[in-house]
Amino acid sequence: xxxxxxxxxxxxxxxxxxxxxxxxxxxxxxxxxxxPVIIKVWLYGTLASDRVERPIQLELGGDFTxxxxxxxxxRRLGEDFLRQVIDAEGRKFNQCLVFVDGVKVDANVxxxxxxxxxxxxxxxxxxxxxx
Amino acid sequence: xxxxxxINGQAAKDDWVPTSCALCYGSCSxxxxxxxxxxxxxxxxxxxxxxxxxxxxxxxxxxxxxxxxNRLTVPLRRTNPIKGLGEDPGWKEISWDEALEEVSAQLRRxxxxxxxxxxxxxxxxxxxxxxxxxxxxxxxxxxNLSTAGGGLHCGNGAHLLSGLMHGSWSVVPDFQYCNYSxxxxxxxxxxxxxxxxxxxxxxxxxxxxxxKMVVVDPMCNFAAAxxxxxxxxxxxxxxxxxxxxxxxxxxxxxxxxxxYLQAKTNSPYLIGPDQRYVRDAASGKPQVWDLxxxxxxxFSDAKxxxxxxxxxxxxxxxxxxxxxxxxxxxxxxxxxxxxxxxTTVPAADIRRIAGEFAHEARIGSTIxxxxxxLPYRPVAAIAFxxxxxxxxxxxxxxAIALLNxxxxxxxxxxxxxxxxxASNGFEETGRLRYMPHAxxxxxxxxxxxxxxxxxxxxxxxxxxxxxxxxxxxxxxLISPFLDSDDNEAMWQKFELPYRPEVMINFxxxxxxxxxxxxxxxxxxxxxxxxxxxxxxxTETTAFADIxxxxxxxxxxxxxxxxxxxxFSLPAGMGEWCWPIRQPxxxxxxxxxxxxxxxxxxxxxxxxxxxxxxxxxxxxxxxxPYRLQGDHKYSFEEICDAELKSNFGPERGLxxxxxxxxxxxxxxxxxxxxxxxxDARVPIYWEFLLPVYEKIDAIAAPRGFKIPVExxxxxxxxxxxLSHGCxxxxxxxxxxxYRDILHTNSFTMExxxxxxxxxxxxxxxxxAINADTGRKKGFTDGAxxxxxxxxxxxxxxxxxxxxTIHPEGLGVAxxxxxxxxxxxxxxxxxVFFNDLLELDWEHSSPINLNLDLCARVKVTLAEEGSx
Numbered sequence: 001x002x003x004x005x006x007x008x009x010x011x012x013x014x015x016x017x018x019x020x021x022x023x024x025x026x027x028x029x030x031x032x033x034x035x036p037v038i039i040k041v042w043l044y045g046t047l048a049s050d051r052v053e054r055p056i057q058l059e060l061g062g063d064f065t066x067x068x069x070x071x072x073x074x075r076r077l078g079e080d081f082l083r084q085v086i087d088a089e090g091r092k093f094n095q096c097l098v099f100v101d102g103v104k105v106d107a108n109v110x111x112x113x114x115x116x117x118x119x120x121x122x123x124x125x126x127x128x129x130x131x
Numbered sequence: 132x133x134x135x136x137x138i139n140g141q142a143a144k145d146d147w148v149p150t151s152c153a154l155c156y157g158s159c160s161x162x163x164x165x166x167x168x169x170x171x172x173x174x175x176x177x178x179x180x181x182x183x184x185x186x187x188x189x190x191x192x193x194x195x196x197x198x199x200x201n202r203l204t205v206p207l208r209r210t211n212p213i214k215g216l217g218e219d220p221g222w223k224e225i226s227w228d229e230a231l232e233e234v235s236a237q238l239r240r241x242x243x244x245x246x247x248x249x250x251x252x253x254x255x256x257x258x259x260x261x262x263x264x265x266x267x268x269x270x271x272x273x274x275n276l277s278t279a280g281g282g283l284h285c286g287n288g289a290h291l292l293s294g295l296m297h298g299s300w301s302v303v304p305d306f307q308y309c310n311y312s313x314x315x316x317x318x319x320x321x322x323x324x325x326x327x328x329x330x331x332x333x334x335x336x337x338x339x340x341x342x343k344m345v346v347v348d349p350m351c352n353f354a355a356a357x358x359x360x361x362x363x364x365x366x367x368x369x370x371x372x373x374x375x376x377x378x379x380x381x382x383x384x385x386x387x388x389x390x391y392l393q394a395k396t397n398s399p400y401l402i403g404p405d406q407r408y409v410r411d412a413a414s415g416k417p418q419v420w421d422l423x424x425x426x427x428x429x430f431s432d433a434k435x436x437x438x439x440x441x442x443x444x445x446x447x448x449x450x451x452x453x454x455x456x457x458x459x460x461x462x463x464x465x466x467x468x469x470x471x472x473x474t475t476v477p478a479a480d481i482r483r484i485a486g487e488f489a490h491e492a493r494i495g496s497t498i499x500x501x502x503x504x505l506p507y508r509p510v511a512a513i514a515f516x517x518x519x520x521x522x523x524x525x526x527x528x529x530a531i532a533l534l535n536x537x538x539x540x541x542x543x544x545x546x547x548x549x550x551x552x553a554s555n556g557f558e559e560t561g562r563l564r565y566m567p568h569a570x571x572x573x574x575x576x577x578x579x580x581x582x583x584x585x586x587x588x589x590x591x592x593x594x595x596x597x598x599x600x601x602x603x604x605x606x607x608l609i610s611p612f613l614d615s616d617d618n619e620a621m622w623q624k625f626e627l628p629y630r631p632e633v634m635i636n637f638x639x640x641x642x643x644x645x646x647x648x649x650x651x652x653x654x655x656x657x658x659x660x661x662x663x664x665x666x667x668x669t670e671t672t673a674f675a676d677i678x679x680x681x682x683x684x685x686x687x688x689x690x691x692x693x694x695x696x697x698f699s700l701p702a703g704m705g706e707w708c709w710p711i712r713q714p715x716x717x718x719x720x721x722x723x724x725x726x727x728x729x730x731x732x733x734x735x736x737x738x739x740x741x742x743x744x745x746x747x748x749x750x751x752x753x754x755p756y757r758l759q760g761d762h763k764y765s766f767e768e769i770c771d772a773e774l775k776s777n778f779g780p781e782r783g784l785x786x787x788x789x790x791x792x793x794x795x796x797x798x799x800x801x802x803x804x805x806x807x808x809d810a811r812v813p814i815y816w817e818f819l820l821p822v823y824e825k826i827d828a829i830a831a832p833r834g835f836k837i838p839v840e841x842x843x844x845x846x847x848x849x850x851x852l853s854h855g856c857x858x859x860x861x862x863x864x865x866x867x868y869r870d871i872l873h874t875n876s877f878t879m880e881x882x883x884x885x886x887x888x889x890x891x892x893x894x895x896x897x898a899i900n901a902d903t904g905r906k907k908g909f910t911d912g913a914x915x916x917x918x919x920x921x922x923x924x925x926x927x928x929x930x931x932x933x934t935i936h937p938e939g940l941g942v943a944x945x946x947x948x949x950x951x952x953x954x955x956x957x958x959x960x961v962f963f964n965d966l967l968e969l970d971w972e973h974s975s976p977i978n979l980n981l982d983l984c985a986r987v988k989v990t991l992a993e994e995g996s997x
Contacts, residue, residue, distance in 0.1 A: 044744040046246060046272035087591040095583035097748045102757050123741075123748050125269045125583055126276040
């Protein structure tokens with residue numbers, strides 16, 4: 001008896017949304033209504049440099065995602081920074097890990113609104129393994 | 132029981148310490164018997180799922196490596212500034228403080244100028260080195276991390292395909308339930324490798340149960356010696372054999388699993404004349420032809436059962452076909468007769484084996500495992516080092532993977548399994564969960580990976596920032612360009628903005644493991660500074676400026692000796708298992724653990740906060756165990772943090788030191804996850820076309836042509852350079868093969884393993900087919916020269932045997948040491964890699980695989996001269 005693959009078990013669709021692309025320019029209407037959130041960003045490894053304070057303090061209003069934080073960092077630190085973090089299509093590199101308040105997140109994750117400060121860490125890990 | 136009392140009648144301190152082996156990267160769990168602080172015996176740990184109490188000869192011999200009097204015990208500094216083959220470094224003993232001050236000064240300089248100038252290289256043998264070097268490299272800020280020959284020779288093809296098709300690092304038959312396995316150039320369960328000792332037991336049980344095992348390999352060695360059938364084939368032609376088998380299954384037998392192809396692959400996706408998906412204009416999703424409505428629809432909007440697999444259709448005026456239709460057409464030319472011409476495997480055998488495989492797949496059948504009804508496909512075609520050691524490795528693996536995909540034998544009961552691609556994690560804490568899932572196109576993404584160069588989606592090619600150029604050749608893992616003869620030309624062509632200046636080497640003997648020693652030596656000599664951690668003075672440490680004496684596996688600590696689970700935890704039903712590696716005996720002399728040294732170096736150069744952040748990231752530590760600021764944690768504290776982060780406050784380092792392993796049962800839905808995950812694997816690689824275009828857009832304007840035939844969406848047989856050799860006299864295909872007695876070039880120094888190797892007729896010899904050899908006038912044991920087309924030569928004793936293809940010349944392992952630092956190893960065996968060229972011409976243009984077969988001529992040593 002030929003049993004169909006998709007009838008053997010209940011297969012729940014679990015497609016994850018594609019990681020939000022990062023706009024190279026800040027989205028319009030950036031500072032929307034709502035209390036601004038203080039974001040302290042620690043950059044590590046190759047993302048850090050002697051010219052960059054640690055932490056970098058950002059202030060963003062309204063609802064925003066990690067992608068928006070990256071965009072704002074790009075505005076402050078320039079193309080050299082962005083080139084290490086996002087590809088030509090605006091997607092965050094896999095090897096760029098972002099943590100919000102100690103929890104690993106993807107670029108499309110919403111950072112909570114409110115006046116509380118948020119702690120963001122970013123680091124690049126080596127891409128290659130082998131053997 | 133032996134009385135271990137001393138002469139005064141005092142009881143000896145006598146205990147068994149659970150830890151992990153490191154004689155190969157299998158990292159089997161062991162028990163080290165310690166009496167009065169001396170290790171007297173090593174056995175497998177029956178409590179662990181890793182090894183299941185079994186241990187190979189290498190593992191039990193670890194005691195001899197540990198107590199080798201030739202081990203390094205003090206830091207050394209070279210006094211001879213000239214680096215080269217045959218140069219005496221003029222070693223001088225120095226203090227650790229002096230050594231680390233000099234290393235730190237170099238690292239500070241490089242970090243200030245451009246951190247990318249640092250290249251970090253480690254051996255794959257010591258799995259404990261992975262996380263500490265990954266984190267140090269990240270903290271320092273260089274992208275240049277490599278794994279020398281162990282990486283370059285053994286993974287660029289295998290890991291890419293295993294990841295793409297199975298969400299894992301490697302694949303293995305489901306030994307518990309498989310009835311028919313085909314091993315293409317693989318020895319899983321019969322020699323070393325991932326989960327080796329566990330696999331050995333499972334493979335033996337499978338053979339005793341009646342699993343038919345067919346081994347396709349030019350050499351009948353460890354796997355084929357146990358097989359039901361050995362199929363000798365011409366070196367490097369695996370793809371041709373697999374494609375011919377696919378032809379038989381699809382065109383002659385008409386046996387393939389349509390429901391599987393409809394539901395779990397991109398077979399139904401419509402392909403246009405541009406070889407790309409025909410996408411829905413509104414959603415951008417690939418479309419399928421929905422037979423129930425007679426129209427094209429986004430794949431997510433149609434039921435799998437209604438998706439056409441074959442036929443010609445028209446969508447908005449564009450002619451298109453399902454990907455499977457294109458595969459069918461593509462396979463038409465790959466007849467068994469075509470396959471015989473290329474592989475030398477008789478067409479009748481190709482038909483027979485294909486038929487056996489297809490029929491035993493039992494398409495449509497199900498089985499109940501622990502109360503769960505699952506698809507049952509008790510066949511598996513696996514591949515590893517043999518198939519992947521060639522320029523055509525990607526298509527070798529792709530073609531072999533198609534065999535499983537055609538019959539739905541992928542990650543279901545009895546089939547080809549990835550090593551643990553899916554896990555529900557540790558229930559008590561909810562940690563360690565990962566699961567393959569789908570992207571917007573429905574393609575499978577891995578749930579976890581060993582690094583961040585994911586098998587899919589493929590990274591965007593760009594102007595390279597890495598010395599290995601993998602950010603341009605984005606399907607490549609480990610690169611030959613760190614050491615190749617033409618690396619400077621490549622760097623100039625692709626405008627690499629810096630040059631490597633400093634190397635940190637951990638245990639890798641790259642002078643032996645990569646290719647011919649002249650090429651590698653030239654590259655090594657260019658480094659301004661090199662520091663090497665090692666346990667012996669090797670051929671490579673002879674190029675170092677400073678050598679640091681490392682601790683061995685019985686002296687070191689590692690909180691994750693078998694994690695990620697996709698690497699060396701056994702596949703199939705059984706138990707999840709988390710062992711650790713812990714010190715059994717203290718460091719000897721001036722030896723120090725490399726993990727501690729890296730922490731001290733980080734402090735000396737002022738990157739401790741970056742290193743802490745890197746550990747937080749790579750171990751995914753959660754509060755309250757995340758490392759804070761620039762606090763100077765010891766390595767014990769870091770290991771403790773990881774263990775508690777994963778398993779709770781009661782199970783830190785002390786708990787694991789006492790218990791050795793933590794286990795919990797696997798569920799069928801984890802092991803046989805494929806039916807439960809709505810994701811598809813590609814039997815048509817549409818994604819490859821834009822990758823080629825982007826690489827070509829960068830390369831072509833620089834006068835560098837990438838051959839497009841390597842980037843086609845369906846696999847084909849592409850010959851290696853050796854297949855095209857027409858020079859008279861060069862009539863044999865030379866290759867090396869894994870020796871169960873040895874790991875890379877490291878274990879020849881172990882006197883027990885050396886003794887066993889000397890008793891074995893293959894370990895230190897050059898194997899040639901007996902009939903072939905006698906025609907050349909050879910007698911068994913005669914000294915012969917083996918010479919490649921460029922005039923590189925190696926010498927060895929010939930062993931005439933029927934257990935090798937008539938055109939094959941096989942050399943075991945990575946032997947032939949010439950250095951003085953490993954006196955047991957010196958002069959034993961044949962240095963095969965000296966026959967390998969190291970340049971773009973001999974590298975795969977798609978995954979940077981070095982071509983590891985060479986066309987050679989052989990002459991009696993009395994006739995030859997150098």
